[in-house]
Amino acid sequence: MPVRTLLCDINFFLDIFLKREPFYTPSARLFKKIENNELTGYLCALSFPTLFYLLSKGLRRDRAIRTLEKIRVVFRVAPVDEKVIDLSLASDFEDFEDAVQYYSALHVKADCVITRNKADYKDNAIPVLTPEEFLATLEI
Numbered sequence: 001m002p003v004r005t006l007l008c009d010i011n012f013f014l015d016i017f018l019k020r021e022p023f024y025t026p027s028a029r030l031f032k033k034i035e036n037n038e039l040t041g042y043l044c045a046l047s048f049p050t051l052f053y054l055l056s057k058g059l060r061r062d063r064a065i066r067t068l069e070k071i072r073v074v075f076r077v078a079p080v081d082e083k084v085i086d087l088s089l090a091s092d093f094e095d096f097e098d099a100v101q102y103y104s105a106l107h108v109k110a111d112c113v114i115t116r117n118k119a120d121y122k123d124n125a126i127p128v129l130t131p132e133e134f135l136a137t138l139e140i
Contacts, residue, residue, distance in 0.1 A: 044104040
């Protein structure tokens, strides 16, 4: 099976590093598969500052930085360039951040977006799946 490429949204990481139940276990399983190079994972460049802010509300600053460093080692960074911004601005997405993540995923040729906020993504060119749904595709 070829390595599949995923773009994971912020909630995926918060579920893991803040141990948010009941979402922790499937997200942690998926993270481990990416860490083991069974899959290729991306995080949108725009997400790093937001993720730092949200993590630092639940963790000390130094722990939030170490967490981002771990994420950066395991995940590639999906760039946000003029094309991604232009497509996001012209899109029908209600949430601009979701639009930027989606078009960043397309930019890196991701096979799907991993999120728990599927309702925010409509009429997609690539699948938008929860961690549980994606893991189920690996078991088929």
